[in-house]
Structure formats: structure tokens, C-alpha cells
Amino acid sequence: SMFLNTLTPKFYVALTGTSSLISGLILIFEWWYFRKYGTSFIEQVSVSHLRPLLGGVDNNSSNNSNSSNGDSDSNRQSVSECKVWRNPLNLFRGAEYNRYTWVTGREPLTYYDMNLSAQDHQTFFTCDSDHLRPADAIMQKAWRERNPQARISAAHEALEINECATAYILLAEEEATTIAEAEKLFKQALKAGDGCYRRSQQLQHHGSQYEAQHRRDTNVLVYIKRRLAMCARRLGRTREAVKMMRDLMKEFPLLSMFNIHENLLEALLELQAYADVQAVLAKYDDISLPKSATICYTAALLKARAVSDKFSPEAASRRGLSTAEMNAVEAIHRAVEFNPHVPKYLLEMKSLILPPEHILKRGDSEAIAYAFFHLAHWKRVEGALNLLHCTWEGTFHEVSVYPKKELPFFILFTAGLCSFTAMLALLTHQFPELMGVFAKAFLSTLFAPLNFVMEKVESILPSSLWHQLTRI
Secondary structure, eight states, rough: OHHHOOOOHHHHHHHHHHHHHHHHHHHHHHHHHHHSSOOOOOHIIIIIIIITTTTTTOHHHHHHHHHHHHHHHHHHHHHHHEEEEOOOOOOOOIIIIIIHHHHHOSSSSSHHHHHHHHHHHHHHHHGGGGGGGGHHHHHHHTTSSSSHHHHHHHHHHHHHSSHHHHHHHHHHHHTTTHHHHHHHHHHHHHHHHHHHHHHHHHHHHHHHHHHHHHHHHHHHHHHHHHHHHHHHHHHOOOOHHHHHHHHHHOTTTOOOGGOHHHHHHHHHHHOOHHHHHHHHHHOOTTTOOOOOOHHHHHHHHHHHHTTGGGGHHHHHHHHHOOOHHHHHHHHHHHHHOOOOOOHHHHHSSSOOOOOOSEEEETTTHHHHHHHHHHHHHHSTTTTHHHHHHHHHSSSSSOOHHHHHOOHHHHHHHHHHHHHHHHHHHHHHHHHHHHHHHHHHHHHHHHHHHHHHHHHHHHHEEEEEHHHHHHHH
């Protein structure tokens, strides 16, 4: 009480002003960090460093252990949290993207996109034991190279040592100038990759090193077979492509993260096999699986197909919508709610460009990638684009931008703390006497339990012992 009585109003002004300044600096730093990295610095530090010290479980390690165990539920959960995805229908760099460069002299892909692809290649096509095999060691360095010619030269160097599946993949993706050349190289990659996969499959239970090799060989084999199916689709052998995709999905049912079903949906739409498309949607349009523009808009297309040929806005306004028309409109609204950027590309209100290798879910890049391959399927269904044009604008008053970031808790907390302490500093400066009384009353109430405990301790302990403790 003597200490509280000696405190002057200037002390309270200095205390609250300093608190407001410090919390304001923290707020500015948190806001800058969030705008640059998309996360809260305090949350990141607490999750990365404090949680393990307090006995928490690291998310990365848990995800890695779950994926190594092949747990499909945890795989789906980790995948669904990811916003940037590899485009399931991405073009071939050498045979397709480079054509744009030859004609215009400009690069069709951004550095950020190519950097993400390099990270994907290192994740899926390499493992820790690659240094034990010379060809794989060369390819491990090749995937990190920024210069395309250096990557191609490294792939040829690896093939001089032995038949390396990943080297054939790189040449098929980047050196082949036609789809037919790419398909030929992928077939050679399949022969080499299938042998590696069978050998590692027999040894996968002999240790973590062999298990990592088998996981890498599985990724390589799935990638090769998928690209071979895409080559067949590009070359007009659509039925063969559908068969290859179905076989691949049966052979590796847990690898839903590759989104092979989106390739299958596009090929089936090309064949106009709408019953098969509906069967695929029934399996993958599930609440437990991450949604995509392909799933949502393909479902809307099938619903629209049932009514679009006879749909008339004037007739619908006079008699009202039938049940089938209402279902189609609701499906379109559901699709637009997921990605509102797609209709402008399907209705050719915005110009299409080459799709990127990576897409942002619910973003403009996903809309470009979807419309690039599916616009022809919407045009083939009579009246589908007319129905889309009549109904999609009613979904939003203003087209939203996805994904929408929410402010982290600590930014809101520091903003509130800064505002509160600044208000206290202003009130203390304007009304020093009154705020001094409030501050003393608050601190007295705050320290009342401690004073009560101290009085009890003084009454219990002998005075001589308490005197010695205070001297210490």
C-alpha cells in the first residue's frame, strides 16, 4: 500500500503510453509478417518451437508418419488443407508450352510456378538414398537446376550410366517437341520404372530406407502411367486413355492426391459418356474429399444437360422453374459459390491463356485451367452456356476473390491491446487524479489475495523466522 501511494499520475501515463507503444510495434510487425507470409509470426513460433517443448505433436511429423503408413483419411485431411495444387491437366513443357515461346519469344510459365514444379519433382522423384546410385544422384541435382538445357544434359548423362526412369521423364517433359516423341520416351520410362517398382516392392519392409525408395518408385510409376494416358488423350486415342486411367485408379486407389479422376472426367466428357461421368462424380463428389472446379462444374453441366435444350428465361419467368430446372440452377449456384471466376471464361467474357502448372483452389488460375479444357464440353451440350449465362450472376452481388484469408488471432489481440492501452494513456493524461484513484483501487483489488496470503503466513510463522527470511 505504501508503494501504491507513492505512485504519481505521471507514472501511470508513462506506463500506459509505453504499453501502447510496444503493443503498436508488435501489431505493425504482425501485420507486415501476415501480409508477406500469410500467417501470424507469434502463432508460427508457438506452434513450431513452443509446442514441442510443452509436449505437443508436430503437424509435419504427424503428417509424414501418416502418409508413410498409407492412411487414406489422414492423407485426405492433409491434402484438403492445401490451397495450391498441381494442375491435374498441366501441359507438356517441350511439346506444348514451348510452342508459345517459339512463336512469341515470351515464357508461358512464371518463375514461381516453375519453382513449385521443381519442388514437386524433388519431393516425388528423389529420396535420401539416391546418392548410393550414380544415375539417381545425377538426377537429384538435375531437378534442382534452373537452366532447362542443364537439366536435359544431366538427364542424358544419367542415361549413359543406366536406364533411369526419372531421366526419361525429364526428357519427355522438356526435350520432346511433339506428343508422339513424349509418348515414346514415357514408354521407355515405364519399362525402367516398372522394374524398379517391382524390386523395391519386395524390399520395402526391410527398413525405412527401402520404404522410402518404394514410395519414390511408386510416385514415379504413377506419374509415368498418368502422363502416358494423357498422351493417348492428346493423340485422339480417348478410349485407350480412359482404360489406362481406370486401371491406374484401381491399382493405386489411395493416391487420390494426384487427382487422376479429373483427367478421367475430362476424357469421359470427350466421349460423351455422361452416365460414366455421373458414376465418377458419385464417388468423388464427397464432403470428405477436397472439392475442385472440375467436380463442381461437371456436376452442374450434367444437371444443366437435362433441361438446357428447352430452357427459356421468358417461359421460366411466366410459369416458374420446374424441379429439374431448379436442380440445375442450384448446381450452377453451388459451382459458382466454389469458384466464381469460371463463368466469365466459359462465357468467353475474359480471354483464355495457357493454364499454369499449379492452380490456386477457388482462384482465377483454377478457372483458367478448367475452362481451357472444358469449354468445348459446355459448348457441345445445347443450351448449357445459355442457362449458365442466365443464372450465374444471381449467385453473388459482387464476385468474391478466393481464398479469403482470415486475420490471425494475435493481430486482433495486439490491435485491441494497443487501442486499450492508448485509451488509458489518454484518459490518465486528461484526468490524472481520477485515473490515479481508479488505478490504485484496481491494483489494490488485484493484490488483495496476495496480501491475504502474506498476512496468514505472518500469523503462522514465528516472528524471528519471518525476520530472518525478510533479511535474506
